Amino acid sequence: MRERSIPEATVGRLPLYLRALVEMAEAGATTIRSETLAEAAGVNSAKVRKDLSHLGSYGTRGVGYDVAYLIHQVRRELGLTQHWPIVIAGVGNLGHALANYRGFAERGFRIAALVDVDPRKIGEVVGGTTVRHLDDLAAVVKQNDVAIGVICTPASAAQEVAERMVAAGIRSILNFAPAVIAVPEGVSVRKVDLAIELQILAYYEQRKAALADVKRRGKAVADLAEVSPP
Amino acid sequence: MRERSIPEATVGRLPLYLRALVEMAEAGATTIRSETLAEAAGVNSAKVRKDLSHLGSYGTRGVGYDVAYLIHQVRRELGLTQHWPIVIAGVGNLGHALANYRGFAERGFRIAALVDVDPRKIGEVVGGTTVRHLDDLAAVVKQNDVAIGVICTPASAAQEVAERMVAAGIRSILNFAPAVIAVPEGVSVRKVDLAIELQILAYYEQRKAALADVKRRGKAVADLAEVSPP
DNA sequence: CAGTGTGAACCTTTTCACAGCA
């Protein structure tokens, strides 16, 4: 293949493959089959092969993929050969957790700054970074060439923070606040909502309970089947 | 419609609609058009109508949807008319953040227990709940009829904790550990990986940078277009 | 001959566009 613009679904899985590949490499593997990689990433092998074929033909028929080379290719495709300075806005519980999360640094994301508006938090050192005032955002972004912002504020502040980030030159935002934020064309937003994930689980859980109920009573089960999310 | 088993994609958006609807209700709205709800949820109106049609015909042509009634229907469909006791395993930074997150309680999720293996953490009170030993998991699950477990441990412990949860009778797991966990048939798992979200953003950010680069040099741009994630 | 790479079939999701109802 080797085309511009990889399918969105594939992009979403590349980091998964990358993590699995790095683990394999650390375990000493030099070569890997699509089947093995699939298992480690929690998908099926056809998907792995199709996904990887979008990056190019990096496998060897009858053998598999060279682990180190594939890691390099996936990193390059994802843009992880460079380092990404990020800014976290909102140093509450979640902001704290993210600031201390070692997984970011391991993957090339450096926390350039933490910002908040609470005067009690400013000056505090969290995860090795001193908390600054939100007003310093523009300066920090310019100085460190920050392209990615993370919003960990309450929902009520999310839109304003997003606007400030965009004004400061940030073009990619990861939003943990339980709110929809509006941004101009050209700015990417991804959101993670912890409560939403639980609600989705609750739906399937409830259906499982209903199914068990029906089974117990010996009613027709056909139309309640397939209750688990794939 | 009103069929058993709503499409997965729709289930994923219902909590989004619910949040928007609750906000609308709090703001005093009694009726809402698909267009308005769509905007508040960050999707388009056709999607809203199709999604809601899976629950039944709860709208009024020419008018819209009754906010209070629709909230009730969405809640019922998601299984949020009942309360869900949950258990959080791993009281590190993220576990702390989740234990203190008010959004859970607001949506009917009650933290029945926090468990960890670190003796220094056991007995500590976090977000109003005392941390207990992982060994107490089965007892806690039985006693509180817990159906949902949340894993906030390091990746290395995730699989073991998942197995213990399943053994204790938990059938739905929300996994924050950066690891793929294997569970038996019938157990649902959803995962949230903070670092993966950033990597996906990095991909699109990198592509935007590449596009800007090409533009600056006046090269053909066509095959690099459509760089933003939808 | 084991395992990749990929057309083709299949399934899911999104979008369109408009009939039909309050």
Next chain:
DNA sequence: TGCTGTGAAAAGGTTCACACTG
């Protein structure tokens, strides 16, 4: 008239199955 509800079309994603190759 204004908006829902929904078939039909289009797009996107997954799975199958096998030709091909190191």
